[in-house]
Amino acid sequence: MKSDRDRSVRLLWEPPAEPTRGPKAALSQSRVVEAAIKVADAEGVEALTMRRVAETLGFTTMSLYRHVPGKSELLDLMVDAVWAGTEHTPKGAWRAGLEFFARQVWAMYRAHPWMLQLTSSRRMPGPEAMTRQDAAYAVVSELGLASEEIVAVVTAVSHFVHGVGRTMADRVQAERETGVSEEDWWNGREALWEHFTPDRLPMMTHIWNSGGFERMLDDFEFGLARVLDGLAAFIESEDRPLVRPETCL
Amino acid sequence: MKSDRDRSVRLLWEPPAEPTRGPKAALSQSRVVEAAIKVADAEGVEALTMRRVAETLGFTTMSLYRHVPGKSELLDLMVDAVWAGTEHTPKGAWRAGLEFFARQVWAMYRAHPWMLQLTSSRRMPGPEAMTRQDAAYAVVSELGLASEEIVAVVTAVSHFVHGVGRTMADRVQAERETGVSEEDWWNGREALWEHFTPDRLPMMTHIWNSGGFERMLDDFEFGLARVLDGLAAFIESEDRPLVRPETCL
DNA sequence: TAGAACCGTGTACAACGTACACCTGGTGTA
DNA sequence: TACACCAGGTGTACGTTGTACACGGTTCTA
The missing domain is CATH 1.10.10.60 (Homeodomain-like)
Structure with a gap:
């Protein structure tokens, strides 16, 4: 190895x-x-x-x-x-572009969840992956950000997609290994639920009783919207530290 | 096994x-x-x-x-x-609380990067982990959100920390395995950099030349601030879909 | 036509989790 | 006090992994 x-x-x-x-x-x-x-x-x-x-x-x-x-x-x-099977982020508005990038990566992770288990910081990046990364940087390059801010913005989106993706990948893997769906499996854990009592876990039992774990929102859609909102606030803010050695483009 | x-x-x-x-x-x-x-x-x-x-x-x-x-x-x-070694999120303002939670989890991941490699969706949660989770839910429970929104908000933060954490954990693992620091290792990959030409990867070479990869922002600090900003926009927005079957607390 | 280059095969080894049979030492009951 | 029983620790053995190595067959070049 x-x-x-x-x-x-x-x-x-x-x-x-x-x-x-x-x-x-x-x-x-x-x-x-x-x-x-x-x-x-x-x-x-x-x-x-x-x-x-x-x-x-x-x-x-x-x-x-x-x-x-x-x-x-x-x-x-x-x-x-x-990576070769994904589309490059087209030039255009930063928010639409970052959303496109996030959805491409998300779709890739959904089709091939094992991709998330092969990310080591020393895994050699290939040309297909790098050109996609380059296109993602490009879409936020005309906002007057410092180049390290460009990196930070794209990285923030990547980290989020990565985080949601891993949760999804873990579930897919577990469902394949056990042959039991996530929901069925947890429903079968009665020995565990016995310990979920209001005195020990007040909020969780409350959320459970009010159905908050059944009507779950879509983690990817909800989180992506929040992350992009947060980046918008950063990009559009006027008091962003102006001590930027050089702006990019 | x-x-x-x-x-x-x-x-x-x-x-x-x-x-x-x-x-x-x-x-x-x-x-x-x-x-x-x-x-x-x-x-x-x-x-x-x-x-x-x-x-x-x-x-x-x-x-x-x-x-x-x-x-x-x-x-x-x-x-x-x-998990037993981490502090419970104290009651209080939602933003300070979520930030506290994120920092606790982040500190835990930094001290024990292997934790991130042991998260399977079927790994049995223990009482220590669950009480911390419960406290995190509690801190966003008094905002008039529906219970599934409470879950979504905490989950969004978790996914982000998870994403940053994995990147950090990968780096730590690689540094231990190879005995070479991340920076030194990538600097030694001349065979790779030869292929980073402006015609193939225009933005990456530009960012590289303007030092954007050397003056990197702190991924965790930058991303956490954006995520919390995005959540604030959601929580404080007035046109948040009001069709919430029940509000929590 | 000789030989080099290359393809696919078969065997072998160390490291992994852990099942199983075993001996030993301490305690509760007769 | 005698003894049965149970729990702690040991040693051996098996199947699975990646892959090093030697081998024999095939096809193009000199």
Whole structure:
């Protein structure tokens, strides 16, 4: 599971030419990556083993290593392949743009919840991911913000989507593993609810009794609107610290 | 690694009495949990193996299973033990209260980054975590919001802190694993930077050149202020959908 | 046509959680 | 006091993981 990260860079940013010698390859890197994505989609990242990927392709485990240096690099490639399936944020109004970006990322996480489990701060970013990131920066670049503020604004949105996404991904994973829906599972935890008494947890029992856990608002929609409102207040405020070394664009 | 969740409930909410028969136990559940937390703090959750915990305690691996049913339950106990070390949100103004809550959770995540890797939607909540959650709900309960809105407001803050936290936790983990700081590591990725050209990534190179990635704002402080601003706009708005079946308190 | 380059296979190893059988030491009951 | 029983701690063993390594077959180049 060790990984030479510069090898990942070459893998992602400088796809190698096809070899001229040797037998025709029955397998290819893209087929391996696609198969791995399918496995992760259907069975979760914890079921994503080299053996399992090879099995779905009808090859032996070790044959994968002819096309992918190791599992870590395979994960890098999967992540960038999924990013490739998202749309770039179009130029335009900052708020519409950030909302577009957030919804693209959200849709991506919903389609491939395992993406959220593959975010390490050292995972090598690929070109597809980076161009999307660049477009997101671009949409807030004409507001007279300092460049570190541009970064902070986009990052705030990302952190929020990331947070909601993880909760969603955890639920999806748990539902697949147990075969029981979130609601059914928690409803079955009578041994737990016995301890939810008004003296110990007054607010939770009150919210429960008034149905607040049944009529839940959409976490993503509610939160996104609040985050964008908060950013609007920041962007439109006049007393924003004006000590900005340079404005961007 | 399988787990009987009702057993976890009993473990967390109904700590068993000490047995009267048999030899005096040299080990205890709390010692196992404490040792496990120390291992996770120092070496990360990926180094948290039953063998490693036993080793630090000077016992054999299997001795742990006399005090803890399995690894999954040990994780449940670790999580609740860490929550026990945080302060309850005091009653008072909603904004100060939510900020207090966010900072408590943030401090907890900073001290124990592995907590963020143990959040599954089916992980059994313990009494310590739940009373903190209850106090957070309480602080927004006197604003005339519907109970599902109370949940949504607290959840929005949680998602944000969770998102920032994961990024931080990933960085801490990577720094421990590689022994190289985030900054040094990325600075060493020259093979990657070669591909960051203005034609491919115009905004990123511009932000880079104007120092926007060096003078980064504090993600937590910046984002928290925006989220609270956004929630304030929601709470104080007059045209908030008034079709609220019941208000809370 | 010889040889190099490349593809796919099979075997093997260390680390993981933990089931199971075992011995040992202490307590409650007869 | 005798003894049955129960709980604590140990040692062994199994299945699963990623992947190193050696091998044999295939196809293009010199």
